[in-house]
Amino acid sequence: MRRHPCADHARRSGGALIGALLLAGACGHQPVLPLPSPSPSPRPGGTLEGAYLFRVEAAAECGLPAGTFTFPLTAAPAPTPRHPAFQALDDPSLPLLQAELQYGAPEARGGIGTTEEGVLSREGLRMWTRAIGAGTVSTEGTGPGEIPAGALTGYLAFAPDGAAEGALGACFAAHRFSLRRR
Amino acid sequence: MTRAALLLASLALPAPGAAEERPALTVRASPAFAPCVREAVAAAAGVGAYTTSVEAGRPSDVSGADVVVGDDDELTATLEGGRADVRTALDLGTVPWVVLRGATREAVPLTAAAHGLRDVVSFPDRRPLVAVAAVSSLSGHPGLALDLVRRLAEEPARQVFRACVGAPEPVASIVGTPRVAGSVRYAVAVVDWWLPACSLERNVYNDPSLVLGPPDAANVGGARPFRGMMSLGQGGHVVVDLGQPVVDGPGTEIRVYQTTSGEPVTLYASNDPRSGFVLVGLQRFCGFRTPGLFSNHCDFDLADAGLSSARYLRIEDGEIYPCLRAGTNSEGADIDAVEVGQR
Numbered sequence: 001m002r003r004h005p006c007a008d009h010a011r012r013s014g015g016a017l018i019g020a021l022l023l024a025g026a027c028g029h030q031p032v033l034p035l036p037s038p039s040p041s042p043r044p045g046g047t048l049e050g051a052y053l054f055r056v057e058a059a060a061e062c063g064l065p066a067g068t069f070t071f072p073l074t075a076a077p078a079p080t081p082r083h084p085a086f087q088a089l090d091d092p093s094l095p096l097l098q099a100e101l102q103y104g105a106p107e108a109r110g111g112i113g114t115t116e117e118g119v120l121s122r123e124g125l126r127m128w129t130r131a132i133g134a135g136t137v138s139t140e141g142t143g144p145g146e147i148p149a150g151a152l153t154g155y156l157a158f159a160p161d162g163a164a165e166g167a168l169g170a171c172f173a174a175h176r177f178s179l180r181r182r
Numbered sequence: 183m184t185r186a187a188l189l190l191a192s193l194a195l196p197a198p199g200a201a202e203e204r205p206a207l208t209v210r211a212s213p214a215f216a217p218c219v220r221e222a223v224a225a226a227a228g229v230g231a232y233t234t235s236v237e238a239g240r241p242s243d244v245s246g247a248d249v250v251v252g253d254d255d256e257l258t259a260t261l262e263g264g265r266a267d268v269r270t271a272l273d274l275g276t277v278p279w280v281v282l283r284g285a286t287r288e289a290v291p292l293t294a295a296a297h298g299l300r301d302v303v304s305f306p307d308r309r310p311l312v313a314v315a316a317v318s319s320l321s322g323h324p325g326l327a328l329d330l331v332r333r334l335a336e337e338p339a340r341q342v343f344r345a346c347v348g349a350p351e352p353v354a355s356i357v358g359t360p361r362v363a364g365s366v367r368y369a370v371a372v373v374d375w376w377l378p379a380c381s382l383e384r385n386v387y388n389d390p391s392l393v394l395g396p397p398d399a400a401n402v403g404g405a406r407p408f409r410g411m412m413s414l415g416q417g418g419h420v421v422v423d424l425g426q427p428v429v430d431g432p433g434t435e436i437r438v439y440q441t442t443s444g445e446p447v448t449l450y451a452s453n454d455p456r457s458g459f460v461l462v463g464l465q466r467f468c469g470f471r472t473p474g475l476f477s478n479h480c481d482f483d484l485a486d487a488g489l490s491s492a493r494y495l496r497i498e499d500g501e502i503y504p505c506l507r508a509g510t511n512s513e514g515a516d517i518d519a520v521e522v523g524q525r
Contacts, residue, residue, distance in 0.1 A: 078379045085378060089506070098504035100378035100416050110378060111417015113502035130465070130502035132417060132448070154448075154465055154502065167288055172464055 042138035044106035046145025048075045048086045053182045054099075056127065058156055062171030065158050069121035071097060072182060085110070088179070090119055101133060108147060109134040112177075120161055128157040128165050133177055147179040205323045207330055209236045210243070211251035214277055214291040215313045218346035219251050219334075222274065225342040226333035232326045241266075244318040248327040249334075253311045254444035254469045262408075262442050263510040266316040268401050270328050272335035273471065275343045276310040276356065298348045309467045312356055312444070313343070356444075358470035358479055366437075366523030368395050369422035373455045373494060380505035381415025387512050388412065390420045393497070397439040399477045399518035406511075411441045411477075414499035414514035427453060427491040428522040434481035436462070438497055439518035441477045444469020446500030447515045449482045451492035462487040465500035468515060477518040495520060 054071045058064035071090055078087035078100065086108070088099040096119040101110035111132060118128040135150025157170035211219040216238035223234050241252030244265045250257070251274065261268040279289040280302045291311055295301040315334055317327040333339055375390040382388060392412050399410035412420060428435050438447050447468040450459035468480035484492060499514035 080377065080379045080382060083376055085376075087378070087380065095504055095506050098380075098416065098506055100380060100505060102376050102378070110376075111499065111502040113416060113504050115504055115507050130500070132498065132502070153461075154500070164288065 042140045042148070044136065044138055046106075046137055046139030046143075047077065048088075048101075048103070048108070048137060048145045048147075048179070049077060050075060050144050051182045052088065052146075052179050054088070054097075055178045055180070056121075056129070056152060056156070057176045058158075058171065059173035059175045062156070062169065062173050062175075064156065064169045064171055065125055067123070069123050069125060069127055069158075071119060071121055071127075073097070073099070073179070075099075075179075097129075099133060103137070106137045107134070108137050108150075112152065116165070118157075118159070118165060124161065125158050125168065126161050126163070128155070128159075128170075130155045131175070135177070135179075144181055146181055147177075150177045150179070151175070152177040204230070204232050205326055206233045206235065207248040207321075207323060207327055208246060209234060209249045209251060209315075209330070210239045210241055210247035210318075211236060211313075212241050212253065212256055213238045214253070214293050214311055215251050215274075217293055218277075218343050219274070219313070219315075221346045222334055222339040222343040223330070226330065226336075226339035231329070232323065234330065244320050246320075247318045248321040248323060249315055249330055250318055251313055251315045254314060257314050257316065258443040258445060259509050261316060262512045262516075264407065265319050267319060267324075268316065268407070268442055269403075270331055271314050271316040272331055273356070274313040274315055274334050275340060275347065276312055276349070277347050278310045278349050279306050279308045280304070281306060292347060292349055299350065309444075310349075310356075312469065314443075356470050358472060358481065366521050367424070368522075369393060369495070369520040370425040371423040373421040373423050375412075375418070375420040377415040377418040378505065381413075381418055381513060384505060384508065385413045385415050385511055385513055387516065393420055393422060393517045393520060395519060396521070397472075397475055397477050397519040399439070399441045399516070401476065408441065408512060408516070411512075411516045411518045413512040413516045414497070416505040416508075416514060417499050417502045418514060419496050419498040420517065421455065421494060421496045422520050423455065424493050424495065424520075424522055427493040428484070429491045430484040430489060431524050433524060434483045435522055435524060436482040436484070436495065437479050437521040437523075438468060438482070439472070439475070439477040439479045439521065440468035441516040441518050442512075444478060445515040447480055447517075448498040448500045450496040450498070451484060451487055451489055452494050452496075453492055455494045459494075459496050460487040460489060462489070468500075 073088040075088040084103045089095040090097040099112040101108040113130045118126040131154025135147035137145040152175040157166040159167035220236040241250035281304045321327045372390045446465040449462040452458040463482045469478045
């Protein structure tokens with residue numbers, strides 16, 4: 001009795017994937033597809049280095065402009081003898097916004113401040129901040145570390161470009177931020 | 183004697199009515215203060231030893247000025263950087279913030295109101311501007327300039343300044359409550375500290391042990407003029423051990439001594455040296471004057487954090503100014519001491 005070809009294939013080892021898929025279909029079975037690898041979950045920790053987008057959202061109770069405001073930054077390790085740390089700047093040659101965060105992986109924490117000029121967001125409003133940023137660093141795949149969700153506790157102010165600091169409001173509160181690679 | 187009086191005693195004044203032409207002193211005051219400084223100078227400069235002129239401008243620009251007048255925030259870098267002599271700095275008075283009729287929500291100094299209190303619709307809960315006068319390091323007549331500063335800080339000039347500002351009574355004060363002698367103690371050990379690399383490279387007052395014990399900061403002049411304090415840099419902090427917990431009671435229990443101006447301080451407290459720190463006060467103005475001491479201070483209440491006691495305190499810079507753009511070697515809040523006791 002001739003073996004059913006499907007049965008023969010089932011015993012065959014090392015068969016080509018495509019051939020196996022076609023045969024499985026012809027045999028009336030649902031294709032046994034190799035399951036795709038699951039998306040890697042973010043891993044705690046990672047190196048904060050390179051080009052990032054710093055996004056800030058004011059605390060709801062402040063009555064400041066709603067929405068998220070975006071600032072491109074460049075980050076680099078800035079360790080001290082006592083602690084690992086990193087620094088992020090909007091413009092390394094003449095920064096208007098500077099972040100200095102102590103880094104005890106995966107937790108990062110430190111001061112994020114602007115000069116009197118404030119810094120212009122991609123959305124067109126100018127922002128001033130003097131606040132402590134804190135968040136957990138995580139890494140997806142082989143990329144650099146990121147802070148997907150952090151707290152920015154302290155002073156935040158907004159104004160139209162060219163207007164005085166705080167023309168659209170200023171507030172001391174726990175705002176939100178993220179630092180994502182770009 | 184006050185610091186200014188000691189310096190004055192060491193400087194010679196020309197005799198009033200001397201035959202030679204009287205020197206002309208220039209006072210540069212920030213726009214919020216200039217109109218009332220002008221009136222106060224007119225009331226103060228009556229000795230005849232010099233003439234005066236008052237101009238509105240940036241007090242951080244000391245060139246061409248004998249005396250500069252600005253708010254604590256405006257003058258921090260100028261005083262700490264030595265462009266004005268911190269030993270000569272004296273308070274002239276305060277100007278509250280207001281919201282004016284018909285204006286946006288933006289608060290402005292009361293002195294910006296064209297018709298004084300009639301234009302005011304509200305007084306935001308915001309620290310008043312503190313008019314601080316100091317002698318410019320570029321003054322050609324430092325002795326006369328110091329004389330003028332001293333006169334501006336005394337009656338009748340102080341009364342003239344207050345009347346000009348026109349703030350309603352009670353006038354906001356920045357003189358703190360006295361220390362309670364005999365019932366206070368101080369931080370005894372440093373548990374941890376952190377300064378970012380940028381601040382470590384640029385600040386020179388990086389020794390955390392100097393925040394221990396009673397307040398003893400001073401300006402001793404010279405290239406490195408301050409002693410007895412630690413500058414916290416951009417967002418840096420120091421964690422201290424009180425030796426035994428401070429217990430919450432009526433009023434405030436914790437006083438942080440901070441030097442030179444009013445750089446803000448954030449305070450956290452815990453009964454564990456490494457974790458569990460709870461926010462007690464966020465970016466609090468730390469420029470309340472302490473009679474008899476070089477340092478200013480700010481007070482904190484454990485009840486604001488919902489704590490009944492705490493043994494460890496984390497004192498954090500609240501100024502958080504970009505380190506790479508800063509202009510002094512003492513950036514951030516400058517901590518002299520941490521004191522606990524009922525007040």
